[in-house]
Amino acid sequence: MYCARAVIVTVPLGVLKRGRIVFEPALPRITQQAIDHLGMGILNKVVLEFPTVFWEDVEILNYISASKGEWCEWLNLHAYTGQPLLVAFNAATVGRRLETWSDTQVITAAMATLRRLYGTKMPDPTKFAITRWGQDPFSYGAYSFIPPLASPQDYRTLAQPIEGRLLFAGEATHDRYPATVHGAYLSGDRAAREWLSAA
Structure with missing residues (x-):
């Protein structure tokens, strides 16, 4: 078991969609909806x-x-x-x-x-x-996409810190460059800066 003041979750969207990580307490409804709305492409x-x-x-x-x-x-x-x-x-x-x-x-x-x-x-x-x-159990897909009933807002919602201690990064959290390596990189930089500014 590890204890930390904050966590930046960088697993692919496909892992989150499959429920391979259990969050206790559960993720806020709006965050879970963003995960559910977005698609994972091949x-x-x-x-x-x-x-x-x-x-x-x-x-x-x-x-x-x-x-x-x-x-x-x-x-x-x-x-x-x-x-x-x-x-x-x-x-x-x-x-x-x-x-x-x-x-x-x-x-x-x-x-x-x-x-x-x-x-x-x-x-x-x-x-x-x-x-x-x-x-692949470490990704369950290659990149995120916006299917019917989803929108770029879902990327932004998933990027929002939860109580300042749980942050998400990865291409599926970058509304300008989703589905790209540079989007993933930039999202990690953003999440780290958000935590550092709140710490």
Whole structure:
């Protein structure tokens, strides 16, 4: 057990929405409503390392798939790292569906798209990494969003300190830059300053 004068809670919104942390006393109704109103989105990545670069020297590779939103956006990491790496992004419904697939199924689908673009003679990947943010117990999603019946006010409400001792930070508490790393960073700075000014 730890005792402290104040706590800054920085867990992702998905963890709060799942009730994985129990607050005693319970959170104020308005805070809990903000958590309930906001949505937690999915943006899963598939990182593929190849023996050589076979794609164009561009930053982003886009593809219009037969099935909406499937394997449509690729980031060329070779442009930044010098390594033969491609990252595919799959969001929302497609991203959630891929979480139910095995690694082999995901890689097979990714390679089917690349082979449509670059031909069947391209090499197989030598390594890969696959995210499944919706299943990750430390996040349960990738980023917050505003679904129907929610508003930016919910971000502001979640950012409000509770009795000066319980503060929240994270991208879902920044109404200007939600769903971003810089929003998360700025929210942590804000929460620390709020506590220091009240201490």
